[in-house]
Amino acid sequence: MTKVKVATDWLAGCAGCHMSLLDIDERIVKLSGLVEFTSSPITDLKHPPKEGVTVGILEGAICNTHNIEVAKQMRERCDILIAVGDCATFGGVPAMRNLVGTDAALKRAYLDTETVVDGLIPDSPELGKPLEMVVGVDKVVKVDLFIPGCPPRADAFFYALTELLAGRTPVVLPPELFTYD
Numbered sequence: 001m002t003k004v005k006v007a008t009d010w011l012a013g014c015a016g017c018h019m020s021l022l023d024i025d026e027r028i029v030k031l032s033g034l035v036e037f038t039s040s041p042i043t044d045l046k047h048p049p050k051e052g053v054t055v056g057i058l059e060g061a062i063c064n065t066h067n068i069e070v071a072k073q074m075r076e077r078c079d080i081l082i083a084v085g086d087c088a089t090f091g092g093v094p095a096m097r098n099l100v101g102t103d104a105a106l107k108r109a110y111l112d113t114e115t116v117v118d119g120l121i122p123d124s125p126e127l128g129k130p131l132e133m134v135v136g137v138d139k140v141v142k143v144d145l146f147i148p149g150c151p152p153r154a155d156a157f158f159y160a161l162t163e164l165l166a167g168r169t170p171v172v173l174p175p176e177l178f179t180y181d
Helices: 016-022 027-032 065-077 085-090 093-099 102-110 154-165
Strands: 004-010 035-039 053-059 062-064 078-084 130-135 145-147
Touching: 004 065, 004 154, 016 085, 016 154, 027 154, 053 065, 053 085, 053 154, 062 065, 065 078, 065 130, 078 085, 078 154, 085 093, 085 145, 093 130, 102 130, 145 154
Parallel strands: 004 035, 004 053, 053 078, 078 145
Antiparallel strands: 062 130
């Protein structure tokens, strides 16, 4: 039996959604016979393989040019893309900088406070260039399913994965699985 390949990746945010995925607890054992996590907090591999991924789970907001590259890569490599968490849905906490502007937020974070970078705003190409506005994942790539919440409930992850394993692509979660925070 061929296992369904599932890959996760994260953008800007707190990684709480990945912790919620791990909160599936013993049900992860039930899924383990059917699912191969190719990149996830379970495998400690951050980026998905170049091909053959059935389900991609993407957490976080689009904040910089690197996030755009990661989101596009996930979309290209995964048959189904799930955006998880309030950050991936509408920008969430990272989008708070939209209220003051990118330059003001960076100045406050790196120049007006004590930092470990000697009062310099990081500009490494590896970090990507900050975007003027933080946006949800769907503003950059096509998303097949959103799982909102901060973080989403583990039951929502389990529901989505079991539906996909049964050959059904859920369009929306049942109301009892939503988290409103």
